[in-house]
Amino acid sequence: MAARTDEKHRRRLRKERGELEGILEALQGQLRSLVDEGREVAESDFSEEGGDPDGGVVERDRVRARIADTEEHLRQVDRAEQAIEDGTYGTCRVCGTQVPEERLEALPWTTLCVQCKAAGHSA
Template sequence: MSGPRERLEEERRRTTARLTALRGDHRGFFDASRDTNADDEHDPEGATIAFEREQVAALVRQAEEHLEQVAAALARLDEGSYGRCAVCGRQIPPERLEVRPTATTCVACA
């Protein structure tokens, strides 16, 4: 079993790679729609390019927020408060941190 720093560093690597891919997808939607006069809002074939672009944009924001949470968890680790519930002050169970390494609360306070 790896320690909290290793899990958080792996989480950062995985999220950074996902963010890079999502940003590429997002750029692709803009590039695909830039040079066309297609009226995708009234396309009977399904979701619009604008909808898909916004869906990817939401995933980008989500990944960016997760990276901020990972950075905050690493800072807590450095200062010695990692693994303590921000609400009650008790130790967060290791099983919770294993599954959710950026957790700031125990299960009871979540």
């Protein structure tokens, strides 16, 4: 297939991976400090009535959810990079249809055509 096109997508995927890894690192740092704060709040609240221990829990769950999303996105990038190596990049991994170049431009990590994505297959 067109090696030059592959190289372009490979570069975009590498850039995407770099950004995702940066985001993941920031989120994990955020989660660590939230866990630490939670510990301090729990200790300082120990002798007091009230406090809002759940506030921190909600925030931590939110950060954890974003970490899970980012990790899932990284796995998609992994799969797309693997597909480039396998020479299957750009074809839908469910039905084998050629994924339009515009879709690959917009979502370089996608391994599904629009129809299969719409049919509920997860990318």
